[in-house]
Amino acid sequence: MTLLPLIFDGVLGFTLLWLAWQLLGSPDLFRAIVLFIAFGLLMALIWVRLDAPDVALAEAAIGAGLTGALLLAALARLGPPSETASLDNQGDRASVAEGGGLPFRRWLVALHLVLACGLGYAVMSLPSAAPGLSDAVANSLALSGVSNPVTAVLLNFRAYDTLLEMGVLLLALLAVWSLGSTPDAPPDDQPVGGVLALLARLLTPLLLLVAGYLLWVGGRAPGGAFQAGSVLGAAGVLLVLAGWRLGRRFAQLPLRIMLVAGLVLFMAVGLFVMLVGGDFLTYPHASAGGLILLIEAAATLSIGMILAALFLGIRPDSRADQ
Amino acid sequence: MAIDEVVSILLLLAGAVFFFAGTLGLLRFPDIYTRLHALTKADNVGLGLMVAGLALQAESAAAVGKLMVIWLLVLLAGGSVAHLVAAAARRRGIVPWKR
Incomplete structure (x- = not known):
């Protein structure tokens, strides 16, 4: 067999x-x-x-x-x-x-x-x-604040790499936005079909739930910020396809705050632990679990928004410019 | 061999037959609409039979629930996507095949 x-x-x-x-x-x-x-x-x-x-x-x-x-x-x-x-x-x-x-x-x-x-x-x-x-990871897993070795490596032992990855993702979005005036996808004359709108309405809450679950479970089992973020991003892509756009009120500052939140919070935590007396991104053992969840929550939001924004391709507020 | 194992194997085999027929249809049918028809049959009924067969072997009620959720999601996505693909093909002016 x-x-x-x-x-x-x-x-x-x-x-x-x-x-x-x-x-x-x-x-x-x-x-x-x-x-x-x-x-x-x-x-x-x-x-x-x-x-x-x-x-x-x-x-x-x-x-x-x-x-x-x-x-x-x-x-x-x-x-x-x-x-x-x-x-x-x-x-x-x-x-x-x-x-x-x-x-x-x-x-x-x-x-x-x-x-x-x-x-x-x-x-x-x-x-x-x-x-x-x-072996080294397994030996110091207890100090990391989480019990999933992958999350321990990504968010604690090698948090530096993950921080830079978030930066790369943000830079990619900046590059796409800088290319500027690429036209929106060739406009379909047909209004968006009822089936797609229905599908988006049914799946979006479920995708949000799954993203939250993946984020929460990441400390103990497979999951984490990137997986949860990409599920959020998928929800965003679905909404964009169904013709939904961010309202103008949210497309400016609130959107930008969400986009950078993950990176900013990550760096803030990294600098904060230096103030408390450690090295950059070396969390105190007692609060490591909480800090990792905090970073991952912000990172999930940012990754999801960045991925959806990449799919949209243009600055959501560009219509206001014209 | 317990009776539920026999039933499980029969259901899985029936599901495999549907997937095989669906694949055959996808490869051999003349146009996009008939191919979609074959494909969605395999996805919906074939996967349903597979899920039923696997549910009989599942260890816990939670596992059965997860299998059912997978099937329902594929039903929803498969049906919607088939509709969207067919609608897009019709918009492009692809005429359904006639004998």
Whole structure:
């Protein structure tokens, strides 16, 4: 009976590679995006098989779900594919036919072979039982204020990384907003269908509940700010699709406060513990659990808002500017 | 083998048949509307049978509840998405297939 999981894992792994190959080779962008979403879902399954449910949740929600939605939204804004994509492809084919691309490709293959050999050598020469850091994490888990080792690493032992990640996310949104006047997705003449509005109305409360649950459970079990935030973001995407927009009253300052709340609170807590007498982001053991939950709550809100705002693509108040 | 295990296996197999038929329809049916029809049948009924089969093997009432919630959510999402895809196809002027 030990053969069955092996076969299952083998099929999963090979399907993943095949999907990756198909999606990279697809000239049709829409097809490539759909394959990318399928790739993300399969990847999440593989993380589950590798006993990494935290990563699986994040991959399914962010990698497959929200990135897929972002890519589709970008594709919708590119306009009809016949003008841009196919012309480029023809140009590529023409240059290959002239032989212009061929030596380049040979060099590329050679370079990749070297890289593959190097990687293979590196993997083969690894010590068979790498100790890793899991023992160190397990030993000091009691000091972290949470009992889920992943959350302990992300929000306590390596909180610095997570802080920077929040910053990167915010910067990405700033970059998108700075690009400015990209038109809203080509306006559908049809009013948003009753089915979509109904779906959004039914699912939004449920998504809020799930996000709250993921945030709360993150201290003990798989979950946490990024997973909860991406569920919030999904709710935002659904509302945007259903035609709902933030009221002008909230689109200015309140929205911006929400967007930066996670990063600001994270840094504030980090600086505050320095005042109390520790190092940056080294929480006192007694209040670590509470501080982590506080940071994660603000981070969840900010991540959700940032992801939804990324999907919307333009500054929600830009209509007021015009 | 207990009777509930037999029933569970039969339900799971029936679900698998529906998923197989749905996949076959997705690959072989002539246009988008008929393919959607095949696909939603597999999702709704096939998953329902799977959930029923798995519920018989579940360890607790909470697990049964979670399975039911999964099925209801997929019903809701699957039905709505099928409607949206079909409506979008109709807006683009794709004519339903006729023999």
